[in-house]
Amino acid sequence: MALRYAVLGLLSKEHLTGYDLTQKFHSHISHFWNAHHTQIYRELQKLEKEGLVSYDLVQQHERPDKKVYTLTDHGLQDLLGWMAEPPKPPSMKNETLLRVSLFHLIPPDQAVQYLEASRQTHVEVLNAMKQWGELHLGSADAPPSYELIGETLTLDFGMRFIQTWIDWCDYAIRMFRSFPE
Amino acid sequence: MALRYAVLGLLSKEHLTGYDLTQKFHSHISHFWNAHHTQIYRELQKLEKEGLVSYDLVQQHERPDKKVYTLTDHGLQDLLGWMAEPPKPPSMKNETLLRVSLFHLIPPDQAVQYLEASRQTHVEVLNAMKQWGELHLGSADAPPSYELIGETLTLDFGMRFIQTWIDWCDYAIRMFRSFPE
DNA sequence: ACATGCATGTAACATGTTACATGATTTA
DNA sequence: TAAATCATGTAACATGTTACATGCATGT
Known part of the structure; x- marks a missing residue:
């Protein structure tokens, strides 16, 4: 239930494609979360169906189109609701x-x-x-x-x-x- | 790929039922691993099919039978092989x-x-x-x-x-x- | 009377991993 | 000439979570 909030959180700062998100996961938040690109694309599809994000198709020269995702109002509300949940005891897997x-x-x-x-x-x-x-x-x-x-x-x-x-x-x-x- | 080694590791010390293993996970190794009983039962079935563990049916008075699992030679070899693998960089998810x-x-x-x-x-x-x-x-x-x-x-x-x-x-x-x- | 413990599981779903696929462009 | 980058995915499988089910015994 938390991968979605990692995605929504990154989108709360910038508009990003699935590819961009994958880069951010590796470069910016790998010390407390990580995800494969396959997971991120799957999650974006689900978030779009639920109306928490939307996307604009951007055409590129000589490259396939890209989908630039944006957080919706509904998505921001969901994220802020999650932020207010109480902390859980840490669970380690090492x-x-x-x-x-x-x-x-x-x-x-x-x-x-x-x-x-x-x-x-x-x-x-x-x-x-x-x-x-x-x-x-x-x-x-x-x-x-x-x-x-x-x-x-x-x-x-x-x-x-x-x-x-x-x-x-x-x-x-x-x-x-x-x-x- | 590591839950199996948590199970094999516990069985290298004692003969245990699925229920016992669940208790051990909660009480003994929860500071670095954890698993639900449903996962443990599923894993034991797989390990038994692969010949890494075997079990003895033990009848109880007024209780359902229990399966007491034992590590096989093959299972111990597999475990020792895993022990010799090089360490990975830690990956956090918090x-x-x-x-x-x-x-x-x-x-x-x-x-x-x-x-x-x-x-x-x-x-x-x-x-x-x-x-x-x-x-x-x-x-x-x-x-x-x-x-x-x-x-x-x-x-x-x-x-x-x-x-x-x-x-x-x-x-x-x-x-x-x-x-x- | 109700919860907890013993002991075993099924089912459905969410999450995570690995392998494979495409096809042009840029860098070593 | 080989690889890495951009950009998007599918498929199969492993792992993890949650809800539900059974039925008897013991403790509060």
Whole structure:
């Protein structure tokens, strides 16, 4: 029930095509949501049938037509209603942690190897986030405009989250190293 | 592709019925995975057809029969093969952050109210985790046995994760308070 | 009397993933 | 010459959610 609100939310800022939306998902909100283009096209069709979005056909030279989607009044009302719903407890689904919970099945050096690879992946993600923030939000020290407050806060959470991963990987590696092999 | 490994992983420790598995999902691994009983029954049927698990019918007095599932050799091999796969970058999907990214659509006091409710929810989850850890894993200071290392580490991550949420909520509330209303 | 627990499921639907398809244009 | 980009999709399948169903036992 939430993919629709990710789409409506992006459309509340700009008029976008399905393709544009896919790009935004990858570039702007991947630290808290993501979707394949196939899902987005399917969702747009449904939202259009329900009257929450409408589209204009735009002809292009030498390219297929594109559908530029717009949020309708009804769509904005639906979105604002959803914004007022109470928060739910977080539910995690993480393949790495699922593996870690079964580490007693494998030898310690394989576990350490896995944790080191995982740490490395997270370091790379964190660097990419920092770069993205500097490019899109400017200095992290200066307070953001009200328009950008949501993006600033979610990026900040994303970076804290990844840092938590890195710290935890270090801790876990130390714990494994303390076991006699 | 990972629910099956959550099921196989639990069955690598004990023989369990579908009902037992549902309980374990809720009580033991909810900080990094979860599933409805309907999913678990469906998955067990598939795993049985593929020969990764088998079951014994156990008759009960005054209750319907139960199927107690066991991991087969084939199932264990499949599980160990999965354990050796490389880690993926984490992918988050979080409704709260999706709302936060759209906070520019609502007035600051509604945003603060939401963040305070979210903080409260996370405090409650953290307390429940602490209690569960004391009950199942004993003192957090003493090093765990190798059998319990996975559960110790995943619970530790869960608690760090929730603490990160709480700290971030405080930061976000301060940021909103600094905006003139 | 009513809810909760034990134990198993079906059905319908929503969401997410992967593979395949088209066809011109631009970049390496 | 190969690939990536723009732009739109279909199809098949896996996973996740919600509602409904059964029937007995125990606790409040």
